[in-house]
Amino acid sequence: MSDKTGTGNILQSKLAAEKFMEAVVRRTVLFLADEASIIVGSENYDLTDVQKLELKELTSIITVEDDSKMTLAFTYDRELINEIFNKYSQGLEIEESEVDQYIEETAGDMINIILGNILAEFQQNGRAFALSTPVIVNGAKSIARYKNHEFFTAELVTESGTMAIFCITPGEPLRKRLMKK
């Protein structure tokens, strides 16, 4: 893309990270309501000192291509992502053999749309932040905190299950670790 893209640091301070997480949660709650008719019953934040991330059955991961290399991860209970998929794909003809692939694409679309929309609120000096394509991780995993990494987490509870949102800086090493497992 042009020289308007890909420089700067979206998370210049801890305060910025907290505001970013609040914006991500706000957009996610709206997305779940508008696109999947799922109401979030409660939101729990942990913005201080998380030592370990517990990934659920399905996780989508995206990296912001700025200087911070921030990674955002959405991790879902199986029942919840299945329900989001069912509503998100309502009216589409989908073969039984395609369902698993489209559930993963639903998770990829969701994080891409939410983060893509939010970055408009955080753009700096007229510069745009590019995003990686989403990476999907299947299966529950546990990720310990790297030295100098910060985890910011939020948990959204719905009647169909729970999802957690993780904001991690710097992002790339975490993504590489996940892909190795």
Added chain:
Amino acid sequence: MRSLNILVVDDSQLTTKKIAQMLTVIGHNMVASAKTGEEAIKQFAKHKPDMVTMDITMPDMNGIEATKRILQENPGALIMMVTSHGQEAMVLDAIESGAKGYLLKPLQAEKLKANIEEIYEKYGDEN
């Protein structure tokens, strides 16, 4: 307005299915689809669609680059960016690349219809 043949470019097959369904509902037709920028260039050459909906974030070549490449060979191509990116600089990049419109995901059929009609009424006669 007549029914248009539209090439849908998106690396998510689910999104492609959703756009195809919306196009049918609003009276148009997905003539072909592509999951990558390179594939989009080939499909455009093969089908010569009336319009293209183009995602930005794709694995091989982003949609802005694919737009430039299609327009090099087909200056009259009508390309609408359909993307999650709401950043002003990204919109400007897309318009500078030659895209005729910009639609933000999540998609709604009414907005897709309005964008297609606006682009076709403004630029369709030039082709």
